[in-house]
Amino acid sequence: MIRILLVEPMNLLRGALAATLSLEEDLTVVAELGRLHEALGMARAVPPDVAVVDIALLAGDGLQLLARLGAEHPGCATLVLAGPDAPGRVTRALDGHVRGVIGTQAAPRELIRAIRRLSRGERVIDARLAVAMVAAGRSPLSAREADVLRVAGSGMPSAEVAATLHLTAGTVRNYLSVILRKTGTRNRLEAVRVAEDAGWLA
Numbered sequence: 001m002i003r004i005l006l007v008e009p010m011n012l013l014r015g016a017l018a019a020t021l022s023l024e025e026d027l028t029v030v031a032e033l034g035r036l037h038e039a040l041g042m043a044r045a046v047p048p049d050v051a052v053v054d055i056a057l058l059a060g061d062g063l064q065l066l067a068r069l070g071a072e073h074p075g076c077a078t079l080v081l082a083g084p085d086a087p088g089r090v091t092r093a094l095d096g097h098v099r100g101v102i103g104t105q106a107a108p109r110e111l112i113r114a115i116r117r118l119s120r121g122e123r124v125i126d127a128r129l130a131v132a133m134v135a136a137g138r139s140p141l142s143a144r145e146a147d148v149l150r151v152a153g154s155g156m157p158s159a160e161v162a163a164t165l166h167l168t169a170g171t172v173r174n175y176l177s178v179i180l181r182k183t184g185t186r187n188r189l190e191a192v193r194v195a196e197d198a199g200w201l202a
Contacts, residue, residue, distance in 0.1 A: 001028045002119045007050035008081070020108050026036070027115065028164055036065050043069060048076050049119050052111075055089055055101075057080040059196075063096050070097035077118040084132040088199020091133055100124030139200035140182045148175040150201050153192035189198060 002023055006029055020030045030046040033039055034036035036057040043051070051069065058066070058080070066078055074126060080102040082090050088103055103116045103126045114124045141149065152161045152172070162169045186193040197202045 002115060003046065003048045004025050004028065004115065005033070005039060005043060005046075007033045007036055007051065007053045007078070008138045009034050009054060009056060017111075021112065023114070024112055027112070028183040033173050038061055040065065042071060043073050044074065047073055051076055051078045052093055052115070052117050053078060055080050055086060055093065056193040058089060058093055063092065066093075067084050067097050077121075078126065079114055079118055082126075082129060082131060087129070087133040088195075088197050088201075091199050094125070094139060101129050103128050109173055128189070132133055133199075139195075139198070141179065141195065143184070145175055145179050146195070146201055148172060149191055149195055150187070152176060152188045153201075155189075 004027060006014060006018055006021070008017060011034065014032050014034065018032050020026050021180065030048055031042045033042060036053065039053075039179050053066070068096050069076065070078065077099045078097060079102060080090070080093050080098050081135055082093075082101050083104045094101060098124060100114055100118050102124065105128070106114075106126060117124050118134055124158065147165060148161065148167075151164050152158070157170045157178070158162070161167075162172045163174070167175075179191050180186065180188075183191045183194045185194055192201070
């Protein structure tokens with residue numbers, strides 16, 4: 001029996017996935033969670049074979065939490081559910097402790113097949129997501145612009161960003177203006193989100 005830990009923030013989708021997976025004789029959903037922070041404690045109580053995690057939960061400290069899950073439960077493989085609109089996050093996930101990714105447009109049979117393959121120690125990469133990662137293209141940001149956005153994205157004022165990067169406040173403002181234009185965004189937080197999703201800050 002393959003034990004599955006399901007972590008999905010949307011209640012309706014989480015319930016539908018759990019119901020679908022539970023119909024298979026060789027699969028059992030041992031926990032349904034809405035937040036990744038709850039996964040470590042639950043995995044200690046009921047060690048899973050496969051953790052199915054929505055990619056939206058990998059923002060912030062999500063990848064570090066998955067790394068801890070992998071370190072504590074090396075026999076548990078992680079399968080990430082992802083759409084084609086965040087190729088950068090998919091790339092970072094695969095560079096970390098994630099052994100498989102499958103698209104949110106996949107049929108239920110594809111998800112089930114992926115879980116079984118992961119439980120056998122195989123690696124799974126959805127072909128549609130692989131195409132999206134290749135098609136994402138190069139970053140329009142220069143290395144220095146990416147540095148400025150990475151630091152500015154922490155929320156510190158321009159003066160502190162300037163001091164951290166040994167620039168003048170005016171230079172930082174100029175960089176941010178160019179970054180907003182290149183990313184087609186209205187503010188630095190929006191620019192960070194766009195750049196992270198595209199993998200430009202990796």
